Amino acid sequence: VQLVESGGGLVQPGGSLRLSCAASGFTFNSYAMNWYRQAPGKEREWVAAITRTGGSTNYTDSVKGRFTISRDNGKNTVYLQMNSLKPEDTTGYYCNARLLWRNYWGQGTQVTVSS
Numbered sequence: 001v002q003l004v005e006s007g008g009g010l011v012q013p014g015g016s017l018r019l020s021c022a023a024s025g026f027t028f029n030s031y032a033m034n035w036y037r038q039a040p041g042k043e044r045e046w047v048a049a050i051t052r053t054g055g056s057t058n059y060t061d062s063v064k065g066r067f068t069i070s071r072d073n074g075k076n077t078v079y080l081q082m083n084s085l086k087p088e089d090t091t092g093y094y095c096n097a098r099l100l101w102r103n104y105w106g107q108g109t110q111v112t113v114s115s
Contacts, residue, residue, distance in 0.1 A: 001025035001026050001097075001104050002022075002023070002024045002106075003021055003022070003095045003096075003097060003104055003107075004021065004022045004107070005019060005021045005093065005095050005107065006019070006022075006109060007019040007020050007109060008109030008110045008111045008112075009110075009111070009112070010112045010113075011085055011111070011112070011113055012113070012115050013085060013087060013113055014084060014085065015085050016081070016082060016083045016084075016085065017082045017085065018080070018081045018082070019035070019079065019080040019082065019095075019109060020077055020079055021033070021035075021077060021079075021080075021095030021106055022075075022076060022077050023076045023077065023078070023095075023097060024076060026097065026102075026104065028073060028076040028097075029053075029073040030052060030099055031097040031098060031102075032049060032050065032051055032097075032099070033049070033071055033078040033095070033096065033097055033098075034046060034047075034048065034050075034095075034096040035048045035069060035078075035080045035093060035095060035096070036094045037089075037091045037092060037094065038091060038094065038108075039090075039091040039092070044094070045060065046060060047059070047060055047063055047067065047080070048060070048063065048067055048080060049069065050069045050071050050078065053073075054070065054071045057069050062088075063082075066082065066083050066084045066085075067082050067083070068080070068081040069081075078095060080093065082111070085111075085113045086113060087113050087114060088113075089113050090111060090112050090113045090114065091110075091111065092109065092110050093108060093110075093111055094106055094107075
């Protein structure tokens, strides 16, 4: 099983980034997908979720209206489009696949929002 995130980097406040998470080694379209974020020394925070088919999404309040989660089951990939980025969005972002007791994590990608 592999989840490989990409797309992080340095962006100015108000800018945008799109994170990708490429999945392999499991039946991607059977799993709900999530994005989490975690700063050093802090608890991991759930950011966004999408159902197996992509028909339903949900977001933590701090990113609603700015972030959009989506998935392409043909490409085994989940995305996080991040707009209107703020310095407080700076942290590592992690992809998660979940089905019942099965829980897979990627290695993370760093997002830094700074002028």
